[in-house]
Amino acid sequence: MVFEPLATLALKRFSPSIWMSRIMxxxxxxxxxxxxxxxxxxxxxxxxxxxxxEAGFYPGVLYHLSFWYPxxxxxxxxGFFYACGMFSGTxxxxxxxxxxxxxxVGGLAGWRWLFxxxxxxxxxxxxxxxxxxxxxxxxxxxxxxxxxxLIQM
Numbered sequence: 001m002v003f004e005p006l007a008t009l010a011l012k013r014f015s016p017s018i019w020m021s022r023i024m025x026x027x028x029x030x031x032x033x034x035x036x037x038x039x040x041x042x043x044x045x046x047x048x049x050x051x052x053x054e055a056g057f058y059p060g061v062l063y064h065l066s067f068w069y070p071x072x073x074x075x076x077x078x079g080f081f082y083a084c085g086m087f088s089g090t091x092x093x094x095x096x097x098x099x100x101x102x103x104x105v106g107g108l109a110g111w112r113w114l115f116x117x118x119x120x121x122x123x124x125x126x127x128x129x130x131x132x133x134x135x136x137x138x139x140x141x142x143x144x145x146x147x148x149x150l151i152q153m
Contacts, residue, residue, distance in 0.1 A: 004059050007019075016060070017134075020064070024122050028126060030119075
């Protein structure tokens with residue numbers, strides 16, 4: 001919680017596509033590094049840096065949503081965002097159970113595979129976000145007026 005305000009200020013300094021993609025890519029890399037740790041201190045260090053890296057994600061999403069929706073419609077969108085987060089928690093639990101059966105594959109323990117495989121989608125989403133997250137409403141207005149521009153991008 002200490003770093004959330006600082007991360008939100010950084011979001012204002014950098015464009016949302018750069019800052020949010022940085023959060024997701026860093027999140028994925030650190031998650032994958034947890035799978036390579038060799039001791040408890042390594043896990044603690046990774047968890048600290050993971051918290052530091054993802055501190056701006058939720059405030060950043062809420063800040064970015066505030067650009068796109070009027071005040072009356074914003075609470076519903078925020079509620080949907082949080083509901084998706086809770087739903088993903090149930091799916092990730094089932095996924096973790098399935099990945100635990102990979103114990104010994106490639107000489108790695110199942111818990112290591114869990115961190116490695118959960119880091120890959122975060123990195124891919126970060127790359128996608130860099131290229132496709134609109135930075136401001138003006139860009140979306142221009143693209144909606146000229147659909148061929150959207151196809152070219």
